[in-house]
Amino acid sequence: MNYLRLLREDVVLERDVMWKPWVGEGLEHLSLAQGSGGAAADSVVIGVENGVPFRIRYTVRCDAGWRVRALRVSSLAGDDKGFEMFADGEGRWYTSAGDTMPSLEGCFDVDISATPFTNTLPIRRLGLEAGEFADLEIVYLAVSEMRVEPARQRYTCLEHDERGGLYRYESLDGEFAGFAADLPVDADSLVLDYPGLFRRVRLG
DSSP: OOHHHHTGGGEEEEEEEEEEESSSSEEEEEEEEEETTEEEEEEEEEEEETTEEEEEEEEEEEETTOOEEEEEEEESSSSOOEEEEEEOSSSOEEETTSOBOGGGTTOOEEEETTOSGGGHHHHHHHOOOTTOEEEEEEEEEETTTTEEEEEEEEEEEEEEETTEEEEEEEEOSGGGTTOEEEEEEOTTOOBSEETTTEEEEEOO
């Protein structure tokens, strides 16, 4: 399903942005559209993760409150790897066949390892003011393994105004426990630089 096309008659925001890895090879091209009924992102990413080259396409659909309602990820390497999953906006997730995914209960956002875009999702959904923070349960996707699992993360708003803001991301458990990064974002909460991982190369 083309989620961007669903919004074409009601678009209030359209962005095309690109990021590249801070170090090494790769590129992402993201198209984002937002209307009164929600937002949709469609992106292609090429890169190297854990020493393994990859090519993927992902689409994310959110409702008007920036709660993720659908996620699709597919490999473009000809190996048919990928999946599609859906959420009810209340913390419950379902496979494309309609089966429940109990391990993801309570998760509202997704974090795809190969992109800084998914940091935008909790930032937009939460609308934190300077000095506020939130601890979250996140659906984490490791692209190199096409594996999803729950993860605990914290977002803290350090600065925020009409031009953008600065947010501190922290991983609270799992193999990345203790990792933290301060993320500058533009007026639409899209990451400008993710220190050590991603740089914006097209403003859009």
